[in-house]
Amino acid sequence: MDFITGNTSVVAVVVAVVIVLALLSFVASRVRRVPPNEALIVVGRGAERSEGGGISSPQKVIIGGRTFVWPIFQEGFTLSLEQYQTPVEVQAIDANYIRTAVKATVNFKVTGTEDGVRRAAQRYLLQQQQLPVIVQQSLEGSIRGLIGGQPVDDLVKNFSRLAADAVNETKGELAELGLQIETMNIREIETPGSTYLADRGRAEAAVAKQNADVAEAEAERIAALARIGNTQQTAERQLQLDVRQAQIKAETDRANAEASAAGELARATQDKLVAEQESIAVAEQAKVNQERLNIDVRQPAEAAAYASVQNAEAERDAANAAVEAEAFRRTQLADA
Numbered sequence: 001m002d003f004i005t006g007n008t009s010v011v012a013v014v015v016a017v018v019i020v021l022a023l024l025s026f027v028a029s030r031v032r033r034v035p036p037n038e039a040l041i042v043v044g045r046g047a048e049r050s051e052g053g054g055i056s057s058p059q060k061v062i063i064g065g066r067t068f069v070w071p072i073f074q075e076g077f078t079l080s081l082e083q084y085q086t087p088v089e090v091q092a093i094d095a096n097y098i099r100t101a102v103k104a105t106v107n108f109k110v111t112g113t114e115d116g117v118r119r120a121a122q123r124y125l126l127q128q129q130q131l132p133v134i135v136q137q138s139l140e141g142s143i144r145g146l147i148g149g150q151p152v153d154d155l156v157k158n159f160s161r162l163a164a165d166a167v168n169e170t171k172g173e174l175a176e177l178g179l180q181i182e183t184m185n186i187r188e189i190e191t192p193g194s195t196y197l198a199d200r201g202r203a204e205a206a207v208a209k210q211n212a213d214v215a216e217a218e219a220e221r222i223a224a225l226a227r228i229g230n231t232q233q234t235a236e237r238q239l240q241l242d243v244r245q246a247q248i249k250a251e252t253d254r255a256n257a258e259a260s261a262a263g264e265l266a267r268a269t270q271d272k273l274v275a276e277q278e279s280i281a282v283a284e285q286a287k288v289n290q291e292r293l294n295i296d297v298r299q300p301a302e303a304a305a306y307a308s309v310q311n312a313e314a315e316r317d318a319a320n321a322a323v324e325a326e327a328f329r330r331t332q333l334a335d336a
Helices: 004-028 116-126 126-150 153-155 158-177 196-335
Strands: 031-033 038-044 059-063 066-068 073-079 084-093 097-110 179-190
Touching: 004 158, 038 116, 059 066, 059 116, 073 116, 084 126, 097 116, 097 126, 097 153, 097 158, 116 126, 116 179, 126 153, 126 158, 126 179, 153 158, 153 179, 158 179
Parallel strands: none
Antiparallel strands: 031 066, 038 059, 038 073, 084 097, 097 179
């Protein structure tokens, strides 16, 4: 009995765990996570939401979040909020009764608000692939009206205004459908079945070529005048340069001549000073030689001559004295 009771308890625990896991798995499977590029519309009991003014909506819209969808009582539907792209091609008669074709590319999406999602869900929740067709039809009507109201020349001159006018005219209609246009680009405007634009293009090209030729001739004339002016200015500048170079050369030659003359004069003055100094030196040398001659020759000669004269005078005086003495002696003798 204890064994049976123990096994029963184990089985009960296992069954309870399995039930709990199943419930958790079931609950997890009913939790819907909504990415930012989608909207979840929950319908059924308990999905009603109160909007502004006390109006109750039978759908609950979840954008970028999560919610629990009750089984049996509720069901959830997804609506893409991603951007769609579709081409639009329209042919109509313009104001001048010329068949005109407009080719454009449109980027659009479901309006990312609860009201926009509800409007879109009410109309094409299960037919989302028809969205490009709906947008094409709305834009075709507005573009046809715009083409018929003005000549093709004006359409060609301003693509962006045509696109802006088409978007503005369809904005309210698409908002009622829960849609909004992101961008619209006009790719091309043609006149099928006629060469109207081509002819206008040739005429404009001819005028443009004529204007270009005139502008080119004028540019060449201006360039020629500029070249002549540059040549004249260059010649004048060259003449000024030659005159200035001649002036500089004359000034240089005069300065060189003055420097050369000054050099010759300086050399002559220097030579004169040297000659004067040499003359003074020679005179001084002569004086020195004269003094040396006086000392070495004249004075000894004069001394010798003087000595000779003195000797001769002494001898003469001695002879005279001897004669006088002899005469005196003789006189004395004679007297004696």
